[in-house]
Amino acid sequence: MAGHGHNHNHIDPDAGDARVLWAILVNLGLTVAQVVGGLLAGSLALIADALHNFSDAISLIIAFAARKIARKPADSQMTFGYGRAEVVAALINYTTLILIGAYLAYEAVMRFFDPQPVDGWLVVIIAVVALVVDLVTAALTFTMAKSSVNIRAAFLHNVADALGSVAVIVAGGLILLYDWRLIDPIATLLIAGYILWQAITEIGGVIRILMLGSPPDIDAEAVLADLRGIDGISGVHHLHLWQMQENEAAVDAHLVIFEGQWHAADAIKSTAKARLAEQFGIVHATFELECAVHACHDAPVIGHEGKGQHGHGHAFDSRDQQPGSR
Template identity: 35%
Template sequence: MAGGRFLLVTILNVVITVFELLGGLLSGSLSLLSDAFHNLGDALSVILSYVAHRIGARRQTRKNTFGYRRVEILTALLNAGVLILISAGLAFEAVRRLLHPEPVKGDIMLVVAVVSFVANLLSTILLNRGSKHNLNIRATYLHLLSDALASIGVIIGAVLITFWHISWVDPLITILVAVYIVFESWPIVKQTFGILMEGAPQLDYDAIAQDICALPKIKGVHHLHAWQIDENNLVFSVHVNMDDLPLSQVEPVYRQIEALLCHKYNVNHVTIQAECHRGKDEALFFKQNDWRHD
């Protein structure tokens, strides 16, 4: 992801934030003020995303042998979590406005919303390409996309307020946008939390075991572990039972297993432990008390 695009998106979001804050105060529009705070969060999100992306690109070290890619996962979780908290606060204020309506100047609201939509749309386009294969950038992209959609809602609300004086539509739009943001952010929270907890990726482990056992010289598979460094890097370890063979004959089997896992299951870091009789009757997945018998 080019640093120039991150910088441009950050500048756009800062400008939009100031513009919407002024517009929201002048018009009395809650949806504009909520969008302004949302854009401020976006600007911070873009900065965090860029810093995390640079850190995540560093090479492995003796201290961090898997590298620094988890920094991007932490940032994605932070961004999505902040979005949910902001949305909850905005929804609470919107409910209060529904119960106690306040006057809104629709003409000012409309002009500010149109300008904000154009700027948000441009920011979204700038980050779209990098959002498909990176959770960190995807979380930031969702920040910007939700703002663009919020601006559409604000535009519709401004039209209704300007021409039909329906003031309650302003907090209603705020609630709808807040619900949408939570709906889009929650999957990122779940996925990043799962990665940080070293949850197993969604693979067909029974099929993997069958494929490995189908290879020549493999007698059994046990103590399988799989986890993710980030959404694109899968780590896999497994114990395999083989005949009592010299190491020179075991290594080609290792290469076959690695090729199978890489090409069929997109696993890119494999650790294999060959055993003759040890563990042959144990389960595919490691049980907490198995180590006592090893």
């Protein structure tokens, strides 16, 4: 998939802090109420929901701290800046979700072998209050979640918790109507399954950023083709394409300039940067220019050679064109 029309969302970095703080406070308060209610009612599902709700609060605290850290300017220790603090926070939050989901699944299975009496009314009342708080928290973070992987991780924590509250309400209702105790661990398993599915689905994109993977919406081959199509460029190699942050792609590459075109090298470089910005939304581009006569020898098109394999000579990659062959 080519990256044409690559979207960059720019938002006020200070926007939303108050909303995140309110979301933290209401989730911490709800967690206390759910734990007390779960213990009094004897409901594992309600305690499971409380545990997940507590993780919501922790995830929001981590997200809030990461937002603050990410705004720090670049310095001699972090020359790319601190923007990836939000990506690290997202990784922590998704990993936490996976651990919570696995723990809840284990507890639910154990409860199947040892069913416990459950106070259905208390479960339903507390779960309804929890659902209201979950919806309020989701509303507070919904807009920011669209443009931040960090806030999105916290938001998805909350969405899972809202669904968990619905499951607990249903479980409490069935206990009241039919005294069906097994519905409590069944509801817990449903909550755990959704948490695991959600976290495993989302964590891959976060790992991709931290592993310096190419942006999922930008095709490296399309970038190479665009660069090769620029007048004056006879070849491209050592291409690196990655995400500096969630919404900021970057590229560096060696551009081989046709023999006799070195006088236009600066203009060719400017054209290449403008082309990538226009076609792919890549605004951070670094190019090393090489004259065709002295280009790197047997250089890989993507990535670098292994240690000690650097060489220079009159050579091109397999798709380079000789002067006059266009």
